[in-house]
Amino acid sequence: MDGSVNLGADVRRQIEGLIADYAHAIDDDRLEEWPDFFTDDCSYRIINRENYAKGRRVGVMDCSSKGMLRDRILALREANVYEPHCYRHIQSGTRIRGKDGDAYQVETSFLIIRTMQEGDMSVFCAGKFVDEIVFDGDMPLFRKRLVVTDSNRIHTLIVIPI
Amino acid sequence: MDQAQTRKIEWPDDGVSRIPYQIYTDPDNYADEQQRIFRGPIWSFVCTEQEIEKPGDYQTTYIGDTPVIVLRDLEGEIQVIVNRCAHRGNLVCINREGNAEELTCVYHNWRYDLQGNLKSVAFGKGVGKTGGMPDDFDRADHGLQRLKCEVYQGLIFATFSDEVAPLTDWLGEEMVENIDRILGRGMVLLGTYSQYMPNNWKLYMENVRDSYHASILHMFQATFRLNRLSMKGGIKLSDNGWHHISYSIAESDREEEQYDAKKLRAVKDGYTLADPTLVKGWREFECGTTLAIQSTYPNFVVQQISNSLALRLCLPKGPEECELLWWVFGTPEDTEEQQEIRIKQSNMIGPGGVISMEDGVVGGWIQRGTKRDQDKTTIVQMGGREVAPSAEGRATEVSIRGFWQGYRDCMGL
Numbered sequence: 001m002d003g004s005v006n007l008g009a010d011v012r013r014q015i016e017g018l019i020a021d022y023a024h025a026i027d028d029d030r031l032e033e034w035p036d037f038f039t040d041d042c043s044y045r046i047i048n049r050e051n052y053a054k055g056r057r058v059g060v061m062d063c064s065s066k067g068m069l070r071d072r073i074l075a076l077r078e079a080n081v082y083e084p085h086c087y088r089h090i091q092s093g094t095r096i097r098g099k100d101g102d103a104y105q106v107e108t109s110f111l112i113i114r115t116m117q118e119g120d121m122s123v124f125c126a127g128k129f130v131d132e133i134v135f136d137g138d139m140p141l142f143r144k145r146l147v148v149t150d151s152n153r154i155h156t157l158i159v160i161p162i
Numbered sequence: 163m164d165q166a167q168t169r170k171i172e173w174p175d176d177g178v179s180r181i182p183y184q185i186y187t188d189p190d191n192y193a194d195e196q197q198r199i200f201r202g203p204i205w206s207f208v209c210t211e212q213e214i215e216k217p218g219d220y221q222t223t224y225i226g227d228t229p230v231i232v233l234r235d236l237e238g239e240i241q242v243i244v245n246r247c248a249h250r251g252n253l254v255c256i257n258r259e260g261n262a263e264e265l266t267c268v269y270h271n272w273r274y275d276l277q278g279n280l281k282s283v284a285f286g287k288g289v290g291k292t293g294g295m296p297d298d299f300d301r302a303d304h305g306l307q308r309l310k311c312e313v314y315q316g317l318i319f320a321t322f323s324d325e326v327a328p329l330t331d332w333l334g335e336e337m338v339e340n341i342d343r344i345l346g347r348g349m350v351l352l353g354t355y356s357q358y359m360p361n362n363w364k365l366y367m368e369n370v371r372d373s374y375h376a377s378i379l380h381m382f383q384a385t386f387r388l389n390r391l392s393m394k395g396g397i398k399l400s401d402n403g404w405h406h407i408s409y410s411i412a413e414s415d416r417e418e419e420q421y422d423a424k425k426l427r428a429v430k431d432g433y434t435l436a437d438p439t440l441v442k443g444w445r446e447f448e449c450g451t452t453l454a455i456q457s458t459y460p461n462f463v464v465q466q467i468s469n470s471l472a473l474r475l476c477l478p479k480g481p482e483e484c485e486l487l488w489w490v491f492g493t494p495e496d497t498e499e500q501q502e503i504r505i506k507q508s509n510m511i512g513p514g515g516v517i518s519m520e521d522g523v524v525g526g527w528i529q530r531g532t533k534r535d536q537d538k539t540t541i542v543q544m545g546g547r548e549v550a551p552s553a554e555g556r557a558t559e560v561s562i563r564g565f566w567q568g569y570r571d572c573m574g575l
Contacts, residue, residue: 046514051353057505058353058490060514064506067437072516078433079385081520153356153485154513157522 007096011104015133016094018140019108023089026161031076034161035069039134039143042066046147046162049127059147060158072161082159084117087124089162103132103143112162114155125162126150172537173575178566179547180539183532186362192481199460199572200226200478201322205329207462207475208232208242210489211316212349218261218276223487224477225320230309231255232318235276236263242320243278244307254306265306278306314338315345317473333458334400340407340456343447344464344471347493352504356487357513361525363461363484364569366476369521370457371565373397373408373556374544379524382516386435395453395556402571403549403564404459408556411450440506440516443468457561459568467517469500470507482529486522488512542566 018037025033038044047059063069090111097105107128114124132144147162171191174180185191200206206225209232213221220233222245229245231254247254247267254265254274264281265274271284280301288294311320312329319329330338359366369375373395377384395410435441443452446469456464463474473489490511492504510517532538545558549567552558569575 047353048355051355056351056353057501058508060355060512062505062509065437065439067435068440068509070436071440074433074436075382075385075516079381080516081379081381082523152354153358155358156360156513156526157357157519158514159519 012096014135014138014140015096015104015106018133018142019091019094019106019129019131022142023091023110027087027089029086031073031160034073035066037142038066038069038145039136039141040066042069042142043144044069044142044147044161045145046149046158048149048152050152052146052148060154061161069161076159080159082157085160086115087160087162088113088115100132103134106131106133110162122155124155125158127162171575173570174539176543177547178549178563178570179543180541181566182537182539184536186365186529187481187533187536189481192478194573195478196226196228198574199569200228202572203321203323203326204459204572205312205319205321205326205332207458207473208311208318208320210349210351210473211240211313211318212351213259214240216261218263219259220255220262221259222255222257225309225322227478227480229253230320231265232311232320233262233276240311240313240318241277242309242311242318244309246306247272248280248304248306249283274306278308280304280306315341316349317341317345333405336398336407337400337405337456337458340398340454341464343449343451344454344466347495350492350494350496350501351489352492352501352508353490354488355490355512356485357522358479358483358485359522359525360483361529362482363476363478364565365525365528366484366486366521367457367461367565368562369525370455370463370474370476371406371408371561372559373455373561374559375524376556379520380517382510385433387433388441397552397556397558397560399549399551399561399564402568404568404571405457406561406564407454407456408561409451409455410453410556412445412452413450440509441468443503443507444500457565459565460572465511467510468507469504470511471504472511484525 022037044063045059046061051059063072092109094106094108097107107130109128112125113121115121127147127149130146130148131142133140134143171182171184174182208223208230209221214232214234217234217236217238220231222229222231224230231243231245233241235241245253245255249267249270249272252267252269254267264276273281275281283295286295309320309322311318314329326332394413398407452468454466461476465472465474471491475487477485479485490508492501513519513522542559542562545552545560549560549563552560
């Protein structure tokens with residue numbers, strides 16, 4: 001499919017912009033903005049590579065509405081107990097694989113460094129985003145964001161979305 | 163057993179209601195546990211039957227920290243075999259899972275059948291007319307180490323022990339009943355994942371058995387006012403205290419419907435769920451059980467939280483680390499809608515679970531907090547000092563004391 005889609009430079013730029021803005025919002029702790037990157041009927045799921053390959057459905061986060069995204073953030077702020085930490089997303093290799101109806105199919109590799117409050121840094125997660133991106137007027141939005149993690153392991157816990 | 167080794171831990175006088183901090187870090191004690199517990203009189207869960215459906219299918223995992231292969235042999239029988247070549251101790255199976263007609267060590271091509279019998283040795287007779295294994299080398303003496311195993315409701319258990327009672331006798335009637343209830347309808351695997359924790363394995367298993375902390379550490383339900391107050395609950399323990407079930411029962415259908423959106427009580431704006439379908443469930447069990455956390459000694463968990471069903475296995479990874487393996491499942495009877503509910507509810511559990519994520523972190527904090535003061539102890543006295551079942555609700559540490567009773571039995575402490 002690569003290269004078979006005739007994209008305007010604007011579309012590509014807007015899609016890449018969405019993917020970059022999303023990561024910055026998370027890394028900058030502007031998590032309340034996170035749901036705004038999605039359509040109302042969105043789906044967001046973090047699943048490991050093995051389950052994904054085997055067609056198994058359950059991962060470590062599974063939101064099927066914008067409301068659930070918002071609830072995740074409210075829980076993180078008000079309810080959940082964890083040691084303060086932040087992420088740094090390193091992203092590369094965005095490719096637009098095609099267009100299905102009104103949705104662009106896009107994949108991007110990512111690497112996340114997690115920094116704990118005392119300064120410990122570690123590679124927390126690597127994998128790829130498998131996205132369906134639609135346009136609401138000029139605004140690109142995720143209708144579906146599947147986070148496929150290379151490892152089956154999560155170290156300690158995952159509370160901040162990827 | 164070497165008494166000098168076990169005497170290193172000074173057990174406090176208070177029965178099983180005070181636990182020495184040393185037990186969470188001591189490397190010699192860790193080595194003792196591998197021998198006396200994981201190779202002792204227990205049944206270890208290894209994996210589910212459906213993960214090795216066809217003849218030749220195998221999974222590799224661990225009992226304690228000993229690597230094992232779990233496989234279905236060509237006759238369809240399940241075998242659990244220590245994953246170590248009789249020759250140089252190399253791992254025979256390198257892949258985590260797969261299908262094989264025989265087990266061949268890649269290092270020197272020693273070949274075993276799926277029962278672990280040594281079939282051939284590369285260049286066993288030498289090259290040309292020289293070399294080879296000595297004349298008295300008998301292949302029959304050099305098979306892989308095969309363990310006793312039993313399958314119950316699709317769960318595969320294995321043991322190093324010749325003395326342990328048959329699996330269901332070892333579990334006891336009440337424990338078996340709960341496994342029947344959760345797994346008797348069969349199992350459809352919805353997903354597996356792992357959570358790696360910076361703490362001794364026993365700190366996690368204490369957490370599993372700690373029904374006291376549930377509504378205190380885990381604030382999700384309280385924050386969103388999802389607690390159901392009129393719930394009946396209690397603790398079941400096996401006769402020897404080793405296994406436990408902590409449970410809640412809704413006395414009527416009405417109570418179970420309290421999670422419905424319209425009936426959620428919120429004290430202030432902004433603290434309601436925007437999408438309460440997350441906690442929507444259905445009355446799955448006639449008995450009205452809405453929560454049942456069962457642990458079988460020492461490190462296996464069968465979980466029902468509302469309609470979220472899972473198995474967990476906590477593997478020790480050295481004295482100060484452990485890995486929790488999760489199997490999330492439904493049943494073959496599930497409607498599509500019911501499966502969707504289970505998937506949604508899976509947001510409550512696991513390393514990213516809004517209700518349970520704290521369980522992954524609290525053990526590490528205790529590990530850090532206790533490390534320097536090895537001669538001090540924890541207090542496990544909520545609900546008394548004894549080990550006995552309790553119908554007085556779940557604010558008790560009796561199941562933790564049961565764990566330590568089993569621990570002392572096995573470790574001779």
